Amino acid sequence: xxxSGSQILIEALKEEGVGTIFGFPGGTVxxxxxxxxxxxxxxxxxxxxxxxVHAADGYARASGKVGVCLVTSGPGATNAVTGIATAYMDSIxxxxxxxxxxxxxxxNDAFQEVDIVGISRPCTKHNYLVxxxxxxxxxxxxxxxxxxxxxxxxxxxxxxxxxxxxxxxxEKLGPVKIKSYNPKYEPNxxxxxxxxxxxKTAQRPMIFAGGGIILSKAAGELSRFARKTKxxxxxxxxxxxxxxxxxxxxxxxxxxxxxxxxxMSTGHCDLMIAVGVRFDDRVTGKTDCFAEQAKIVHIDIDPxxxxxxxxxxxxxxxxxxxxxxxxNSLIDKADLGDxxxxxxxxxxxxxxxxxxxxxxxxxxxxxxxxxxxxRLFDLTAGEAIITTEVGQNQMWAAQYFHYDRPQQFLxxxxxxxxxxxxPAAIGAQTAFPDSLVVDIAGxxxxxxxxxxxxxAVQHKLPVKIVILNNGYLGMVRQWQExxxxxxxxxxxxxCAPDFxxxxxxxxxxxxxxxxxxxxxxxLKEGLAYNGPVIMDFVVxxxxxxxxMVPAGEPITEMLLV
Amino acid sequence: xxxxxxEQAVERKRIVDIEKHTITMLVDNKPGxxxxxxxxxxxxxxNIESLCVAPTIDPMVSRITIVTMADPPLMEQIEKQLRKLIxxxxxxxxxDTRAVQREMALICVRAQPRDRDEILRIVDIFRCKVVDVGxxxxxxxxTGNEEKMTALINLLKPMGIKKIARTGAIALFxxxxxx
Numbered sequence: 001x002x003x004s005g006s007q008i009l010i011e012a013l014k015e016e017g018v019g020t021i022f023g024f025p026g027g028t029v030x031x032x033x034x035x036x037x038x039x040x041x042x043x044x045x046x047x048x049x050x051x052x053v054h055a056a057d058g059y060a061r062a063s064g065k066v067g068v069c070l071v072t073s074g075p076g077a078t079n080a081v082t083g084i085a086t087a088y089m090d091s092i093x094x095x096x097x098x099x100x101x102x103x104x105x106x107x108n109d110a111f112q113e114v115d116i117v118g119i120s121r122p123c124t125k126h127n128y129l130v131x132x133x134x135x136x137x138x139x140x141x142x143x144x145x146x147x148x149x150x151x152x153x154x155x156x157x158x159x160x161x162x163x164x165x166x167x168x169x170x171e172k173l174g175p176v177k178i179k180s181y182n183p184k185y186e187p188n189x190x191x192x193x194x195x196x197x198x199x200k201t202a203q204r205p206m207i208f209a210g211g212g213i214i215l216s217k218a219a220g221e222l223s224r225f226a227r228k229t230k231x232x233x234x235x236x237x238x239x240x241x242x243x244x245x246x247x248x249x250x251x252x253x254x255x256x257x258x259x260x261x262x263x264m265s266t267g268h269c270d271l272m273i274a275v276g277v278r279f280d281d282r283v284t285g286k287t288d289c290f291a292e293q294a295k296i297v298h299i300d301i302d303p304x305x306x307x308x309x310x311x312x313x314x315x316x317x318x319x320x321x322x323x324x325x326x327x328n329s330l331i332d333k334a335d336l337g338d339x340x341x342x343x344x345x346x347x348x349x350x351x352x353x354x355x356x357x358x359x360x361x362x363x364x365x366x367x368x369x370x371x372x373x374x375r376l377f378d379l380t381a382g383e384a385i386i387t388t389e390v391g392q393n394q395m396w397a398a399q400y401f402h403y404d405r406p407q408q409f410l411x412x413x414x415x416x417x418x419x420x421x422x423p424a425a426i427g428a429q430t431a432f433p434d435s436l437v438v439d440i441a442g443x444x445x446x447x448x449x450x451x452x453x454x455x456a457v458q459h460k461l462p463v464k465i466v467i468l469n470n471g472y473l474g475m476v477r478q479w480q481e482x483x484x485x486x487x488x489x490x491x492x493x494x495c496a497p498d499f500x501x502x503x504x505x506x507x508x509x510x511x512x513x514x515x516x517x518x519x520x521x522x523l524k525e526g527l528a529y530n531g532p533v534i535m536d537f538v539v540x541x542x543x544x545x546x547x548m549v550p551a552g553e554p555i556t557e558m559l560l561v
Numbered sequence: 562x563x564x565x566x567x568e569q570a571v572e573r574k575r576i577v578d579i580e581k582h583t584i585t586m587l588v589d590n591k592p593g594x595x596x597x598x599x600x601x602x603x604x605x606x607x608n609i610e611s612l613c614v615a616p617t618i619d620p621m622v623s624r625i626t627i628v629t630m631a632d633p634p635l636m637e638q639i640e641k642q643l644r645k646l647i648x649x650x651x652x653x654x655x656x657d658t659r660a661v662q663r664e665m666a667l668i669c670v671r672a673q674p675r676d677r678d679e680i681l682r683i684v685d686i687f688r689c690k691v692v693d694v695g696x697x698x699x700x701x702x703x704t705g706n707e708e709k710m711t712a713l714i715n716l717l718k719p720m721g722i723k724k725i726a727r728t729g730a731i732a733l734f735x736x737x738x739x740x
Contacts, residue, residue, distance in 0.1 A: 117593065121596065121600055122604045125647075126647045129593075146647060179650060180647060180649060180650040303641045304645055307638075311634075
């Protein structure tokens with residue numbers, strides 16, 4: 001069957017089960033957009049290409065499917081780069097389609113030409129420049145395979161204009177095989193037996209779960225593993241929801257703004273079973289002191305994650321879900337007996353840490369940001385899909401909202417991209433039109449992609465935006481308060497728009513609370529409204545996120561309230 | 562101060578443990594693949610001492626040989642990161658294994674009449690070749706391992722080396738003896 005490049009692209013996307021594309025048109029992708037008109041693939045028109053990638057990213061995080069976005073060459077492609085890097089750092093499966101100038105003009109500094117394959121090389125899992133229409137179908141097939149398998153990640157396909165407008169023979173392709181790419185899912189059985197032996201003798205074990213649990217859909221196996229062995233679980237920011245936050249065995253989040261009990265447990269445990277993590281510096285603090293009494297087991301599908309930052313006793317290369325499943329059956333066979341007695345002193349100690357320093361704040365005359373999140377948690381019964389921007393809003397969203405299921409908390413963990421939350425919420429809402437999706441934002445970061453309000457209104461996506469408005473770039477201000485003698489260089493944002501009027505200007509609803517007793521009514525009204533809403537909470541200006549481990553300090557050395 | 566000295570000790574240990582490694586790998590012979598490999602080294606702060614690339618018997622596959630300096634944990638990372646590249650088919654660290662390793666150089670050396678015999682003797686001893694002869698200069702083609710090249714260059718230096726072109730190392734694993 002002879003088809004145009006654009007038609008081949010559409011057919012290949014349908015083959016991969018793509019139902020939604022986030023994008024923004026331009027000169028080099030006109031042919032693709034033209035072909036898109038004749039299909040039932042849903043296109044969400046964004047207002048900036050960064051928003052397209054974040055939206056596809058939010059869609060992928062919430063649904064577990066591959067997110068797809070389509071942008072034009074040159075500035076369209078460069079605008080997408082921050083989104084691509086965000087997805088790369090958090091291992092999110094995306095396929096990014098960029099237009100490119102016709103092949104005979106490549107290298108000529110043609111209008112809207114940029115070497116996006118070169119630019120995106122260090123922030124994609126892999127990328128392609130399609131040289132001929134004949135190669136298009138195979139390239140799309142490979143791109144989806146690479147994006148979703150192994151440790152997932154974004155894959156970019158750069159499509160020159162003459163490739164999408166040219167024609168070629170198209171037939172459906174079978175499963176793809178790439179000889180130099182074979183991710184290892186099956187863990188080594190000998191290594192797993194070592195893990196079981198360590199569990200048998202451990203006095204103070206803990207599990208450290210990361211984003212890999214969510215990516216490999218291993219939350220069920222993790223819960224079984226933890227409950228069977230009675231081992232408490234801490235999570236990285238990316239791991240939140242991988243183990244129920246309301247479970248008695250949950251220690252909450254680990255790291256720079258982790259809970260007191262999670263960080264103290266890390267300092268005192270004698271066995272740490274780390275699953276699907278990469279020991280980011282925001283988790284470990286000073287690496288020499290990290291879990292120094294512990295034997296560390298590290299399970300991850302990406303061999304480069306193992307022994308990159310932390311040396312481990314038992315490395316296990318394999319898929320988190322497959323590995324935990326096998327561990328569970330080994331433990332069933334090993335018959336560990338009743339562990340209650342053995343674990344009790346350790347669990348008592350953890351409980352004591354929990355009692356000693358709970359996450360806490362004092363609600364006085366002005367609204368405390370933590371209070372807004374707590375009320376949001378209560379009023380949504382913890383059911384909402386939460387996206388965040390980056391900074392204090394993100395940390396409070398991680399601390400005071402408790403996530404009981406995976407794919408519920410969508411945040412830019414690795415790259416820390418301000419402006420992520422709103423477009424990500426749009427993506428999540430597109431995947432789940434009937435779910436409640438809330439973006440927890442700051443007054444600084446919401447302005448980084450505020451233009452996507454128009455996207456939400458146009459596509460009738462009822463995302464709820466909670467702005468914790470303190471008039472500062474709060475996290476940097478907090479560092480300046482604590483480590484730079486309160487010299488607030490460039491962090492005061494006192495010339496912000498009126499967010500209520502801004503919402504209305506976009507055709508959305510705007511609400512504001514300035515006193516604590518208004519919080520509930522604004523939340524109730526906003527959450528009940530059938531359409532996009534901005535809720536502007538004027539909060540305590542100089543509130544800090546605690547606990548806090550100063551950068552480079554041991555994780556057990558926390559600043560407390 | 563205690564931490565300072567322990568950090569110095571760690572730093573000393575790192576320096577002591579740094580060794581030269583020769584990595585050989587088969588990669589897809591496609592545009593941009595070398596750039597992925599080199600970009601990985603620069604992006605992650607690894608170092609490249611020398612680099613050689615050429616197609617193999619299979620025109621779809623090229624062989625890259627890289628010489629790098631690293632301590633054991635860093636070397637482990639370099640290998641893993643390279644293996645992770647989609648276009649890297651096969652990779653081997655030849656430092657601790659039986660391997661043949663060669664470099665090549667073209668050396669243009671000043672050949673005054675009084676030095677000519679000596680140069681030709683050196684060429685003979687080192688089993689090199691004179692590939693270009695001019696009124697004042699000889700150009701010598703030499704192959705060998707790194708030590709041999711260094712020794713040769715040191716011997717020719719007093720005569721005056723006008724210019725020199727050296728390749729990086731190439732290496733192959735020795736086939737095991739037939740049982």
